[in-house]
Amino acid sequence: xxxMNRLFFQPHQSGQSKVxxxxxxxxxxxxxxxxxxxxxxxxxxxxxxxxxxxxTNGSLTGGKVDLVLSCVDNFEARMSINQxxxxxxxxxxxxxxxxxxxxxxxxxxxxxxxxxxxCAPPLIMAEGIDEKTLKREGVCAASxxxxxxxxxxxxxxxxxxxxxxxxxxxPYLGYSALLDHFPKYPMKPNPTCNDSFCLKxxxxxxxxxxxxxxxxxxxxxxxEEVVIENPFEIExxxxxxxxxxxxxxxxxxxxxETSVQKTSEVSLEDLMSQLGNL
Amino acid sequence: xxxMNRLFFQPHQSGQSKVxxxxxxxxxxxxxxxxxxxxxxxxxxxxxxxxxxxxTNGSLTGGKVDLVLSCVDNFEARMSINQxxxxxxxxxxxxxxxxxxxxxxxxxxxxxxxxxxxCAPPLIMAEGIDEKTLKREGVCAASxxxxxxxxxxxxxxxxxxxxxxxxxxxPYLGYSALLDHFPKYPMKPNPTCNDSFCLKxxxxxxxxxxxxxxxxxxxxxxxEEVVIENPFEIExxxxxxxxxxxxxxxxxxxxxETSVQKTSEVSLEDLMSQLGNL
Numbered sequence: 001x002x003x004m005n006r007l008f009f010q011p012h013q014s015g016q017s018k019v020x021x022x023x024x025x026x027x028x029x030x031x032x033x034x035x036x037x038x039x040x041x042x043x044x045x046x047x048x049x050x051x052x053x054x055x056t057n058g059s060l061t062g063g064k065v066d067l068v069l070s071c072v073d074n075f076e077a078r079m080s081i082n083q084x085x086x087x088x089x090x091x092x093x094x095x096x097x098x099x100x101x102x103x104x105x106x107x108x109x110x111x112x113x114x115x116x117x118x119c120a121p122p123l124i125m126a127e128g129i130d131e132k133t134l135k136r137e138g139v140c141a142a143s144x145x146x147x148x149x150x151x152x153x154x155x156x157x158x159x160x161x162x163x164x165x166x167x168x169x170x171p172y173l174g175y176s177a178l179l180d181h182f183p184k185y186p187m188k189p190n191p192t193c194n195d196s197f198c199l200k201x202x203x204x205x206x207x208x209x210x211x212x213x214x215x216x217x218x219x220x221x222x223x224e225e226v227v228i229e230n231p232f233e234i235e236x237x238x239x240x241x242x243x244x245x246x247x248x249x250x251x252x253x254x255x256x257e258t259s260v261q262k263t264s265e266v267s268l269e270d271l272m273s274q275l276g277n278l
Numbered sequence: 279x280x281x282m283n284r285l286f287f288q289p290h291q292s293g294q295s296k297v298x299x300x301x302x303x304x305x306x307x308x309x310x311x312x313x314x315x316x317x318x319x320x321x322x323x324x325x326x327x328x329x330x331x332x333x334t335n336g337s338l339t340g341g342k343v344d345l346v347l348s349c350v351d352n353f354e355a356r357m358s359i360n361q362x363x364x365x366x367x368x369x370x371x372x373x374x375x376x377x378x379x380x381x382x383x384x385x386x387x388x389x390x391x392x393x394x395x396x397c398a399p400p401l402i403m404a405e406g407i408d409e410k411t412l413k414r415e416g417v418c419a420a421s422x423x424x425x426x427x428x429x430x431x432x433x434x435x436x437x438x439x440x441x442x443x444x445x446x447x448x449p450y451l452g453y454s455a456l457l458d459h460f461p462k463y464p465m466k467p468n469p470t471c472n473d474s475f476c477l478k479x480x481x482x483x484x485x486x487x488x489x490x491x492x493x494x495x496x497x498x499x500x501x502e503e504v505v506i507e508n509p510f511e512i513e514x515x516x517x518x519x520x521x522x523x524x525x526x527x528x529x530x531x532x533x534x535e536t537s538v539q540k541t542s543e544v545s546l547e548d549l550m551s552q553l554g555n556l
Contacts, residue, residue, distance in 0.1 A: 010307055029288055102445070146435040153428035157455055160424060167380070167456030177435055178445030182460045 034060065042072075042080045052084050066163060068092035069155060082117035085109065086197035089204075091162075091213065095155045101142035102177040104151035106158060108169050110213045112189060112201025119190035119198065147177055162213075171214050186214070312338065320350075320358045330362050344441060346370035347433060360395035363387065364475035367482075369440075369491065373433045379420035380455040382429035384436060386447050388491045390467060390479025397468035397476065425455055440491075449492050464492070 013021040019039040040047040059065050070081045085092045089111050097104035109116055154173055161167040174183040189202050204210040291299040297317040318325040337343050348359045363370045367389050375382035387394055432451055439445040452461040467480050482488040
């Protein structure tokens with residue numbers, strides 16, 4: 001039952017694998033999307049090779065995929081995805097929710113340009129503690145669909161920003177539900193990372209053989225981009241129902257945002273850490 | 279078609295009212311929840327009276343409801359909810375997404391204790407501009423399910439914190455998708471608010487005749503509360519699948535949060551505005 005309150009699980013899907021249930025639900029929501037499922041343990045060598053092949057030739061046109069999203073539930077699987085992406089120089093976004101379900105994060109990884117998952121492993125892992133020993137007798141990891149939904153929202157929103165090239169993709173974005181606190185900071189790669197492919201990619205970035213995604217300068221014109229251009233070519237409809245204002249409630253904010261945009265990451269980081277140190 | 283990408287709309291529901299589609303979808307997700315629908319224009323007098331009656335006697339036990347969540351799409355409807363909640367001293371949470379769909383907010387309203395929706399109307403409304411004139415020819419307000427989902431997640435997460443009494447309910451929480459910026463600050467009531475019931479509630483708070491919700495001191499012990507107590511009494515399950523870590527990726531953060539908790543709103547607010555002014 002503990003898994004029933006996952007986002008996509010519905011009572012009639014009880015017993016189905018998460019992969020099957022997710023595919024079924026998503027297909028119902030949007031039948032026009034092509035969904036391909038591979039339900040296997042990515043940490044096993046033969047599956048890992050298949051995963052590498054899928055990333056290399058798995059796109060709709062038989063080429064390299066645009067982006068990999070990681071939503072796995074253990075460190076080993078994350079490290080496998082990290083290793084594969086470093087090996088192929090594949091951009092990906094890692095995501096997760098903590099065991100107590102009241103905090104989560106997303107981390108954008110551009111191999112060589114930003115920290116890979118191995119550059120800064122969670123403290124507990126760096127200390128060599130076996131994650132299996134963390135499971136407590138009689139206690140299953142909590143699950144709040146709200147936290148899962150918010151972190152999934154951040155993951156997909158940043159995916160849209162990356163693929164459709166609007167706004168800024170966050171290198172790291174955390175979420176602490178109890179206080180609605182959102183730590184956000186850049187993560188530079190670790191020059192002493194244990195992953196040789198990460199170090200190789202770092203060299204490529206150094207030698208400008210790899211295009212920068214996060215740190216290249218960019219101009220964002222919020223109003224024009226979204227409001228006037230109507231990029232989605234949505235037509236006027238008679239009923240104006242929907243959870244929308246016919247106005248923005250944050251006129252001051254939006255202008256502030258534009259200027260935040262023009263400041264260096266460092267000062268933003270400083271403020272965030274000040275905030276954290278309060 | 280523009281409404282099809284709302285959170286709950288599925289192709290087979292095309293033509294259904296949002297109220298009917300939402301009820302149907304939610305019932306499928308959780309058949310154990312009792313859902314009662316009233317599909318009407320809340321700004322019309324007879325409906326407004328029915329709305330007041332529902333808030334007064336609409337709970338499962340025939341009494342006062344615990345909380346009202348506002349997810350409407352125009353200023354007039356918001357003001358009607360605001361008026362009703364001020365009249366009854368009813369706690370509620372307002373929510374919305376801007377017309378360009380890249381920003382949104384939630385606002386917790388405890389009549390007399392925090393600003394009501396009329397205490398600080400959106401600038402454009404304060405200037406007496408008719409919101410209908412904001413609709414642009416050939417352009418329907420954009421809708422990003424990601425933004426809708428994140429704001430809805432904030433709304434429900436804060437609802438859980440309020441009803442189940444854990445963590446801190448945010449008085450105001452904004453979300454700017456382009457930069458992943460989250461403005462958060464307290465909103466004191468306006469002593470010159472146009473709503474007489476708001477002023478009446480402000481007096482009650484002043485005379486300590488009304489219990490404080492947001493500004494009463496509270497101790498939060500994140501670790502103990504959530505990790506050790508297992509308040510949801512979730513039993514151990516064999517499969518540990520799910521988008522969860524077997525560890526927290528933010529060990530430093532969580533300790534930081536605890537100390538943020540102990541600081542005054544003012545300094546948090548100062549930092550936030552510094553952040554905004556960058």
